[in-house]
Amino acid sequence: MMSETTPLWEFTNISKAYPGVLANDQVCIKLMKGSIHGLLGENGCGKSTMIKTLSGVQQPDSGQILHEGKEVNISGPLAARDMGIATVFQEFSIVPTLSVGENIFLGNMPRSRLGVIDWRKVNSESARVLGEMDVDIHPEAITGDLSVGEQQLVEIAKAIAMDASMIILDEPTAALGEDEIEQLHQLLRNMRSRGTAILYVSHRLDEVERIVDEVTILRNGRVVSAAGETEINVSEIVSAMVGGDVGEHYPKEHNTSDEVVLRATGLKTKQGVSDATFDLKRGEVLGLGGVLGSGRTEIARALFGVDPLTDGSVELGGSPVRFRNEMEAIRAGMALVPENRKTDGLFFNFRASGNITAASLAEISKLGVLDLAAEADGTERLMKDLEISAQAEAKTVNFLSGGNQQKIVIARWLFADAQVLILDEPTQGIDIGAKIAVYKLMNALTRAGKSIVLISSDHDELLAMSDRVAIVQHGAIKRVVNANDLSHDDLVRASADPIGHASQEQVAS
């Protein structure tokens, strides 16, 4: 028999390295029955890596895993399921075209003696689980027709239906409204009282404060505060998350002039921008700060002509503009470096040259014929200036590191001589050396009189590399402050407070 103090799961000295990054460095976590354990830390701190290890998606390089005191090996997601681990990932793993019942029992359908799916059981069991959760969703409803919040609840129903002894929730409330969050929390409390171990990962510190029993905080892949070492309140958690090493590797140059290049007034779109007003000066980096889903990317899309404006106006270089699509924005000197360089940025069928000149084909061609010499010269110069690996021109760009790939995407806009660049998470998933290279590139851009709108979930980076920061909540810019006047704590708190009453009213109006 296991004693009361033996953890259900104990992960000891888990390490995991990716090329160029040590994502988890000797991480230890103990998960107790009937306890909600918060796993916290900023983007890139190693949370996702830890979740992947816990759920069997990947194997750690070293470390020990104990299940009820016995050493085990979680060889894959199926093995994890057999050991009672259910994971609700940030991206849903439900099939939208199937019914709720089918999703709940996906991969584990109850069958009759003849081996045929026992639909009566699928539906009655689903109804039982949903009823236990006190959720009003019909088992035969098509999952894709449900609201995002309800789909999230179906995900959780899957975990409950498989009788998981441990459930991992990765940002479970990112898509939920306030009522749905409360419903989810009540559900988690019920599960806790039944002895389920729950690992809760979230950016929203205020709700963490409300629900968790203990927290483990990660920074740069290491545990900086183990369970019991930190009091569970927002300011204690923030100071542990942030630590004392802010601003060391940020070579920020200030190149702001007085000339306003871009002025946005009262922008509104159907896609989630409710009120965005700001100006951008020549040589300035304006940071957009806010949590996931706060509307930063949507503001970028509105500026770039992807989503049509329903209200408000944009002035570029003193004259009013209204872009109907990306092509018009690019012709006017705007550029968007997308968050996901693999799906939206790079042409993997091209070498560096084809990628770098892709936005300037009209400029390097006469009567439709490309000037290949000009292309080669420009590419060579940029590859040298930006220290892009020579491999980039020898093969197609899929063989390159994330840092080199990102440099190529930015080089495209240097070649195109864009005046205003929107950088959406420009350093996501690249190692620290390449990050510094991207920061230097931003300096070079502003020195040359270009202006940058920077979107980043890395608060240190946002504060250090921006001249001013606009705080975005619910698609609205709440205020614009000098980056120097804003402390890291202020920013984390301001952006991690999406359910404050003031912002609620803002949405309602």
Next chain:
Amino acid sequence: MKRIFDAQLIGPFAAMVIVALIVAATTDRFLNPGNLSNLFLQVSIVALIAIGATVVIFAAGIDLSSGSMVALLTMILAQMLKFMGLPLMLALPLILIVGGMLGLCLGIITSYGRIPSFITTLAALIAFRGLALTFNNGSPIFSLDPGLEPIFYGKLAGIPLPFFYLLFFYGLAAFIMNFTKLGREIYAVGGNPAAAVLTGINVRKVQAITFAIAGFMTAVGAVLMSARLNSGSPNYGQTLELQAIAAAVVGGASLAGGRGNILATFMGAMTIVIVQNGLNLNAAPSSVQNIVLGLIILLAVGIDMWRAELSALLSSLFGRTALQKRS
């Protein structure tokens, strides 16, 4: 030139040579000069239509309409020559324009109408065949114009004219794909449409243009088909669209778009025609020919799907020497 004749030609060229050697081994009539020149005549129609099919595939689309479009265009051409009395020199450019416009319509429906090209051109495959039957009560029209046959059977300096058509259109296509803004945009759209949008490329326009090119090349093929038989028929061009796609895929064009070399499509078309020729010379019945064409298409798509595994296998066998030669 290095840009056009790149490593992507090695595989399709090797496939063509291997098939030719096998056929030559089965019958001594294969290498007979008459047969070889006949081979060029045979490949010309498929190979010209395959240019359009390949360009559409480069932009990540598919064109299933060309076989029926050939039938429709031969009937329109026959109508113009035989019943409307148009002179040949007027009817020929007109039919090329009609082909281009039909292709453009399919392209616009696909790109601006957001209907997958598979569906658009499948619908056209069915509808064009029906449309072809509305001319002349569905009967073929023969003896169109005395000037028509020389377009196919004529010779210049002892070389059959279709050879020059192939040279001209493949040269033009290779130039467009490798040295022009349009060619680069086609590869970009096929390689990553989302990124193409964010770099300011007019993705829909580019997609529509590829179908216009395909329609134009189908019209070129239809003219040769009419010239070859001095007739128009609603039954012409059966499975030509599949042979054209097979040529593109045997030539190494990725059905996912963005990758491939237009000249390799010619080698793909040659490979298919050599196999058919070999079966003919060995007196295989037409049923066998269809089965073999089916297998070739399957193998070609298989090669596309197993590309990674096959190239790993190939480079472990001879890839290293090929790379050394290039550097």
